Amino acid sequence: MHAIPDQPFDAAHGVTVLVTGGAGFIGTSFVHMLAELRPQWNIVNFDALTYAGNLENLEGLRGNARHQFVKGDICVDEDVERAFAACSKFGGKVCVVHFAAESHVDRSIISGRPFVLTNVLGTQTLLDHARKLGVMRFVHVSTDEVYGTLGATGAFSEETPLAPNSPYSSSKAGSDLLVRAAVHTHGFPALITRCSNNYGPYQFPEKFLPLMIANIGEGKSIPVYGDGLQIRDWLYVRDHCEAILAVLERGHVGEVYNIGGNNEMTNIALVKRVLKELSKPESLITYVKDRPGHDRRYAIDATKIRRELGWSPRYTFDQALPETIRWYHANSAWLQRVRSGAYRDYYQRQYGS
Ligand code: NAD
Ligand code: DAU
Numbered sequence: 001m002h003a004i005p006d007q008p009f010d011a012a013h014g015v016t017v018l019v020t021g022g023a024g025f026i027g028t029s030f031v032h033m034l035a036e037l038r039p040q041w042n043i044v045n046f047d048a049l050t051y052a053g054n055l056e057n058l059e060g061l062r063g064n065a066r067h068q069f070v071k072g073d074i075c076v077d078e079d080v081e082r083a084f085a086a087c088s089k090f091g092g093k094v095c096v097v098h099f100a101a102e103s104h105v106d107r108s109i110i111s112g113r114p115f116v117l118t119n120v121l122g123t124q125t126l127l128d129h130a131r132k133l134g135v136m137r138f139v140h141v142s143t144d145e146v147y148g149t150l151g152a153t154g155a156f157s158e159e160t161p162l163a164p165n166s167p168y169s170s171s172k173a174g175s176d177l178l179v180r181a182a183v184h185t186h187g188f189p190a191l192i193t194r195c196s197n198n199y200g201p202y203q204f205p206e207k208f209l210p211l212m213i214a215n216i217g218e219g220k221s222i223p224v225y226g227d228g229l230q231i232r233d234w235l236y237v238r239d240h241c242e243a244i245l246a247v248l249e250r251g252h253v254g255e256v257y258n259i260g261g262n263n264e265m266t267n268i269a270l271v272k273r274v275l276k277e278l279s280k281p282e283s284l285i286t287y288v289k290d291r292p293g294h295d296r297r298y299a300i301d302a303t304k305i306r307r308e309l310g311w312s313p314r315y316t317f318d319q320a321l322p323e324t325i326r327w328y329h330a331n332s333a334w335l336q337r338v339r340s341g342a343y344r345d346y347y348q349r350q351y352g353s
Pocket of ligand 2: 103104105106142143144145195196197198206207208209211223224225226230231232267291298
């Protein structure tokens, strides 16, 4: 982004982290990790509890006096003020780790509006309040999708121009640019991370991996978009969360850090791998109409975060995939509850059965 005078991370007088979207997939993993690795820090978990946010994910933090949940919308000034007031009550230096977003590409194709509201307006609202309060650091969690799509070779670096293709990725690119502007115009202490496809526990089963696991559990087929030869780079969510913590504590203000799993795979190879893991037949695969504007290939060059912050993924796909599948099986009641209600309506609309 922009080199501004570095402001070192200072934990000497206590740290309170405002985590937005901390009841969603990655946010849940992040708050659990913080409580484990930085037990002396306070966490204000600020989430609107949309269809993708689930308080049940935070059960393990019940009784933890350093974790406070605040329900509210990042687009609403009064809600953001309440969240920052909760941070001030805890005291110490306040940091923000901003996950809250509308995150599903297919939903953004149905309607882009909620994406613009939360991802663009919500991010600007947070930036305004965070600047007024004078936070120590603001980590904006973004995505490799802002770079667009790749051909058969090459990888996205932090210098790759932004060329988003879906309403989701365009709204995320918009939020990245607003963060960049806050750094450039106001010397605001923000950092941006851009990572590849996460997998792991607590992921909402509209996303491909938990959707597959859930469908297989119900004896349903697996809908593969188009020819299934699109490529994604799969990153275990715990690795992603550890990378974000490294960026928060040791990253240089004003910089962008790519985060990847070194784990590129075609969608069809992923499906076959999951079916094999579960000893299920490939006849469960059904090719369906392609996603409009479907990005063909993502790949991340994560040299910068490895070189500057010493981060690289700790989990291999061979370890973390079976672990993830076991989690969904052990938490079938969670999956069942999450798939009820509004999700059923969405599934009907997207896949027609
Ligand atoms: P998610 O959809 O599972 O969770 C999003 C959370 O944000 C939910 O808890 C939801 O209730 C909350 N939220 C939504 N709108 C809100 C609003 N207006 N105010 C307050 N809270 C609101 O998403 P995720 O997969 O955990 O992704 C988290 C972040 O990481 C997003 O910014 C996403 O763009 C980014 N990201 C995700 C991936 C991935 O593979 N999942 C990869 C790269 C980047
Ligand atoms: O790359 C990072 C991005 O990864 C994040 O920014 C997004 O928030 C996150 O949702 C994810 O986006 P994708 O569109 O890549 O993830 P999804 O799980 O929706 O799809 C993964 C691939 O699988 C993609 O190529 C589309 C395909 N797919 C998906 C679904 C839901 C299918 O073939 N069938 C499906 O039913």
